[in-house]
Amino acid sequence: MTATATGLLAAIADVGADRTRGGYSRHGFDRVELELREWFTAEASKRGLAVETDRNGNIWAWWGNPGPDAVITGSHLDSVPGGGAFDGPLGVVSSLAAVDVLRAKGFTPRRPLAVVVFVEEEGGRFGVPCLGSRLMTGAIDADKARSLLDPDGVSLADAIKRSGADPSTLGPDEEALARIGCFVELHVEQGRGLTVPVGVASSILAHGRWRFTFTGEGNHAGATLMEDRRDPMVPAASLVLAARKAAVGGARATVGRVVPVPGGTNVIASEVNVWLDARAADDAATKSVVAEIQAMARQAAAEEGCGVRVTQESYGDTVVFDQVLRDDLSTVLGGVPALPTGAGHDAGILASRVPTAMLFVRNPTGVSHAPEEYAEPDDCEAGVAALATTLEHLAS
Template sequence: MDSVSTLLDSIDGVGRDARRGGYSRPVYSAAESELREWFTAEAGRRGLAVESDRNGILWAWWDVPGIGRRGSLVTGSHLDSVPGGGAFDGPLGVASALAAVDLLRGRGVQPNRSLAVAVFPEEEGSRFGVACLGSRLLTGTLDADRARSLTDADGTTFADASRAAGLDPAGLGRDDEALGNIGDFIELHVEQGRGLIDLDSAVAVGSFVLGHGRWRLSVRGQGNHAGTTLMADRADPMVAAAQIVLAVREAARRQDGARATVGRLTPVPGGTNVIASRVDLWLDVRHPDDAVTAALVETIHGKAQKAAAFEGCSVTLTEESFSGTVAFDPALQRGLANSLGGVPALPTGAGHDAAVLAGVVPSAMLYVRNPTGVSHSPEEYVEREDADAGAAALADVLEDLL
């Protein structure tokens, strides 16, 4: 029986990013594909039957003879990462699910329904810009035609990337058969904040996920020569973009409970001696109240229009994705808390596949303490003892639900 840390140690070298630090494992990259192969091998070692569905989700099945798969208990997470991310965001949930299977078998558990460990692709949205892409396709909350047309930074469409990964792009989209196999879904994840540090607990049950979305602000000006264009003659979208970044911070600070971030900014054409013709900024906004999120985005858009106009530029706002605030299934939450002896409940501002699935099937989450309080960064961490505690908690929950 492997510990969670042993499993994670075995993939420690996959997708290391020498430039950013941490790991870069975008969906269907060589690194993420290697991790999918690792998962398939580890599941096979445990006698689980591994399948890939038409949306690229991996399912490792502990089948119960004579019962079938309808209404099964499902756990799992993702293996892709943000650029330069930590070692635990995603893989912790997958490794813990495998370790929980070992624990259940070691306890002699005889399931009364089938159990599956699932791995969802493109949870982070780091390659194609839409978070939880696999679970959104599965549930039909993302239009398949839109998904097929998404492009990465190199111009590769999601349809082409899916085809290269062995999928038929025509088959992407809502999968009622796969959804019917999920009776309950439990996702374990590293906590992406310091809630468990403050609560002095290794594990918590998820209560709700803040509403959040991603928008692209495109500022257009006049591309020109950096050496021959006088300062008074410029319509520089980079200057407007800088003002917009500051406006985003100020608008979010004025709204209690809000988070707003510009995490990526891309000038076009991007030359050192070139005044950009366009600058794209990607905006992430989150708040527990969806109406407040929408109002904050409109406020930011208005400030962006003023900043762009002052520099002789224009700006457009495009919504790329949005998920409203999601409360996890109350009965399932209570069941998890009872199984674990009343561990604390914890909300989060981080999005997860479980939040997408919650709109269709009963879903819940477990969080494992991160002693740094830092995530989406190489400093993300989980103590070995806490990782074991998380796997044991997941096994306890699965045993009660089985």
């Protein structure tokens, strides 16, 4: 059996299709993501891979006996709300297809080899990205993780219970980390930096998420004079503009989610929650951008007679991928280019503990986190070939 990446993607093309937003909505421990996990387990089992789920919900499919110094590849199956078909799943299906390629040529790994599927990488349901890898490495406190809430008020602990698993096991997993000799994640590029089908990653921008909670006075939209209002939507709107103004010199600042309370059309909100995503070349630059946005938000809130609270929900410093591993893979793949990325990945979380690398597949439009995300079929298969070459090199 030899599958293609595009064929495997086609097999899950109807799973989690979002008829309202377009694209896909697949979130950690929801019905759709559980269906995808079952699909992956079945595909791995067809290939004779031994499947296990770790204490944090990450799935491992082993070629050979699990052991230390293993070569690990894989990615994630979840998405942002209304996301594209490639972000995450391309890395998973390419890993399965690469196993097929190696098996077809009679290769037997001398080092343990596994495909991993990390849970809730996008943070689309519980707000914290790379949740599975953060829990495994201890980058997030397990009790804090268990208490995370989705937009419907369901906690991560309850969602895990509903899936049939035990949330009490969440937390650092030194046993799993000790097995990883290196981790290579294939991903669709989330930009237009590649002019060839495949490249390697050099670094990830420092980035984080902050929640701004503006509080004011709820009231009637028709009966309340403009001069009598303390409307938290006004400083919330100012925050959106402040983010655009502060993001200079290659920095990125985005407001992608605004939730007013109570949310009625003819109601002045009593509270507005605004989520800010900020990224820049390094830690100092990122925090400088956020500090500037916070100052503008506090001023706008004061002018409207409102209050504001700022909560940091996640943060990751600049990641520079293992240079020896990166250069080795670039050479093995014929001198493919290395490029930085502004997107976070599980490979970036693991980089603090184990050698990690990333392969990128060209994205002709540069669009990601949207239904228009795309990679040409030939480029996808070039990615599979590159990953198979990489795994053969590392596991020999």
